[in-house]
Amino acid sequence: MFKSDFKYYKRKSPAPDLSLIVDFKNVSSESDTDVLKIIALNKDKENKFGLRPCHEWQVHHVPKRKGLLFIPNPFTRMGQQYWIKRCVRDFTRKPNRINLDAHGDLREDEDWWDICSRLKGTERCRTLLHKLRWATLGYHHNWDTKEYSEDLQSPFPEDLAQLCQFVSKTIGLGDFTAEAAIVNFYHMDSTLSGHTDHSEPDKEAPLFSFSFGQSAIFLLGGQTLEEKPTAMLIRSGDIVVMTAESRLCYHGVPRILPADETPWTGNNDKDWEPFESYMESSRINMNVRQVLPAGYKHL
Numbered sequence: 001m002f003k004s005d006f007k008y009y010k011r012k013s014p015a016p017d018l019s020l021i022v023d024f025k026n027v028s029s030e031s032d033t034d035v036l037k038i039i040a041l042n043k044d045k046e047n048k049f050g051l052r053p054c055h056e057w058q059v060h061h062v063p064k065r066k067g068l069l070f071i072p073n074p075f076t077r078m079g080q081q082y083w084i085k086r087c088v089r090d091f092t093r094k095p096n097r098i099n100l101d102a103h104g105d106l107r108e109d110e111d112w113w114d115i116c117s118r119l120k121g122t123e124r125c126r127t128l129l130h131k132l133r134w135a136t137l138g139y140h141h142n143w144d145t146k147e148y149s150e151d152l153q154s155p156f157p158e159d160l161a162q163l164c165q166f167v168s169k170t171i172g173l174g175d176f177t178a179e180a181a182i183v184n185f186y187h188m189d190s191t192l193s194g195h196t197d198h199s200e201p202d203k204e205a206p207l208f209s210f211s212f213g214q215s216a217i218f219l220l221g222g223q224t225l226e227e228k229p230t231a232m233l234i235r236s237g238d239i240v241v242m243t244a245e246s247r248l249c250y251h252g253v254p255r256i257l258p259a260d261e262t263p264w265t266g267n268n269d270k271d272w273e274p275f276e277s278y279m280e281s282s283r284i285n286m287n288v289r290q291v292l293p294a295g296y297k298h299l
């Protein structure tokens with residue numbers, strides 16, 4: 001069921017029917033009994049970490065997908081730009097790891113965004129921009145063994161850890177220590193096949209997912225591939241939190257869709273222009289995990 005729905009939403013022609021996709025921006029608790037609205041607990045009136053004041057957030061929950069929480073874009077425009085810059089310029093830098101590290105596309109002393117900016121308009125720049133698929137932070141995800149190791153880690157970015165801690169407390173999930181993240185970079189033709197995230201020794205802690213740029217169809221199914229998934233539309237700024245039962249459920253991204261609104265654009269700051277241009281055909285997802293159970297210092 002998961003795989004056939006994935007194929008259905010991935011296909012180009014005939015185009016899939018997008019009308020059954022849950023769109024949290026356009027649901028109301030009155031008209032759609034499947035979706036509940038929960039108001040953020042925190043009464044904080046300040047803007048923190050690029051977020052709007054918490055009383056303006058909405059937290060949705062889908063009864064059929066127990067433990068899944070969806071917060072439609074609580075970020076300000078400046079906030080989105082801040083995190084986009086962090087992902088593109090900073091999180092792709094050493095000591096963080098990127099998929100290009102192993103491929104000989106960059107010399108040891110070359111930095112991906114730096115080279116792309118300096119070689120703007122060249123073939124090498126286009127190739128490099130297209131080839132970037134992921135960066136890993138903190139305990140680095142091992143794509144082969146799917147196991148973390150004490151020997152393969154770098155400091156976790158403090159601002160991203162604080163963002164997660166703040167969101168976690170605001171929506172009533174308590175303490176969360178961000179220790180590993182995958183930053184996914186998608187183009188308009190990218191997909192992410194169905195998987196579960198089970199590398200973390202702590203499988204109780206929620207998983208926080210922040211998306212920016214172009215939209216995506218996100219499928220969340222059950223703990224086996226037999227269960228039919230729910231299709232949801234993720235827009236720029238949306239936060240998905242997988243807690244409890246949903247934490248170990250199959251999920252994937254069968255399709256990137258052109259954004260129907262661009263809450264990250266518009267700024268006269270000339271420093272912003274290359275990021276705006278990159279985001280015109282990209283989606284970024286920061287996928288953050290706690291690795292160690294509370295109280296543990298090592299694996």
Ligand SMILES: O=C(O)CCC(=O)C(=O)O
Nearest residue numbers: 182184197209253285287
């Ligand atoms: O891009 C997304 O929304 C999901 C990414 C994801 O599932 C992952 O990195 O494990």
Ligand SMILES: [Fe+2]
Nearest residue numbers: 195196197251
């Ligand atoms: Fe995942």
